[in-house]
Amino acid sequence: TADISTISEKTLNSILEKNRTYYTQGKVADYIPELGKMDANAVAFSVVENNGKIVNVGDVHKKFTMQSISKIIALMIAVTEKGEANVFDKMGYFGTDRPFNHFSNLETTGKPLNPMMNAGAILTTSLISGEGEKPFLKILEMVRYITKDPTIDYSKSVYESEKSTGHRNRGMFYLMKNNGLISGNEDQLDNYFKQCSIELTTEDLAKIGYFFANQCVRFDGDATYKNPDIAKLVESQMLIAGMYEFSGEYARTVGLPSKSGVGGGITVSVPGKMGIGVFSPALDKHGNSLVGYRMILDLVKQYNLSVF
Ligand code: GLN
Numbered sequence: 001t002a003d004i005s006t007i008s009e010k011t012l013n014s015i016l017e018k019n020r021t022y023y024t025q026g027k028v029a030d031y032i033p034e035l036g037k038m039d040a041n042a043v044a045f046s047v048v049e050n051n052g053k054i055v056n057v058g059d060v061h062k063k064f065t066m067q068s069i070s071k072i073i074a075l076m077i078a079v080t081e082k083g084e085a086n087v088f089d090k091m092g093y094f095g096t097d098r099p100f101n102h103f104s105n106l107e108t109t110g111k112p113l114n115p116m117m118n119a120g121a122i123l124t125t126s127l128i129s130g131e132g133e134k135p136f137l138k139i140l141e142m143v144r145y146i147t148k149d150p151t152i153d154y155s156k157s158v159y160e161s162e163k164s165t166g167h168r169n170r171g172m173f174y175l176m177k178n179n180g181l182i183s184g185n186e187d188q189l190d191n192y193f194k195q196c197s198i199e200l201t202t203e204d205l206a207k208i209g210y211f212f213a214n215q216c217v218r219f220d221g222d223a224t225y226k227n228p229d230i231a232k233l234v235e236s237q238m239l240i241a242g243m244y245e246f247s248g249e250y251a252r253t254v255g256l257p258s259k260s261g262v263g264g265g266i267t268v269s270v271p272g273k274m275g276i277g278v279f280s281p282a283l284d285k286h287g288n289s290l291v292g293y294r295m296i297l298d299l300v301k302q303y304n305l306s307v308f
Helices: 009-025 033-037 067-082 084-088 118-126 134-147 156-165 167-178 187-196 202-213 228-241 244-253 290-303
Strands: 044-049 054-058 258-260 265-270 274-279
Touching (some): 009 044, 009 054, 009 290, 033 156, 044 202, 054 202, 067 084, 067 118, 067 134, 067 187, 067 202, 067 258, 067 265, 118 134, 118 167, 134 202, 156 187, 167 187, 202 228, 202 265, 202 274, 228 244, 228 258, 265 290
Antiparallel strands (some): 044 054, 258 265
């Protein structure tokens, strides 16, 4: 297998061109009406390597919402503030055979399965300290820090769209409030909708993947948040639940901690080596980017990147 330092625009372009038309087999998420407006054949592919080298191909300037990928940032902040034991006293480390918006265990043990599914993620965000919008702003600032892009912001229209149609998420929020896990008001749910609406590019996703792959050290070497233990925790959750009920099969075929979002993005951590970001909004039945998955799989095979 080839050395990763040989990954070039040519490498990524040939993988992208090989897979781009598969978007016709997927479907753009439209349960959040604003997301349904996305251009189904947009596609982008980025990697960030250890020396800080960045390679981008496709619609590299196209912004999309990070959606569930924001859950790994929220987890990092909640655990930093509250400690792992306090966070995981309220939710599990479990994998899942259920879709991301399933109510799993809220009616039985009362606790979410993990921080990667919506219920656990809504709870995680509620555990970040601060009134009103403050917890969301911490998530936004962390995304700006990791990507080194202070202009990153959230889409007000996607946020409004999520807020006005997110009845299932609201149901989970109140069930967890009923179970004594959530103590605040609906501002805390709004923070979850806002974090999901943060807009970025595949280069930004590759930088996020890189950050967790490298003990929370930024792509340019800045070690302000260096924390090997939190990186391990986040990567382990990405591995077992980052692709929801597809995570087991994904671990078998790709074998790398990854997190998808229904906006069509996937961020991938290649431990100690690099970060990968992909975008293509047509999703498979699990809510994962169909072309994105295929591109990751091809790169992983070509460079033997699986952790196994
Ligand atoms: N905002 C989306 C939701 O709550 C996030 C889900 C996802 O990306 N899988 O439904």
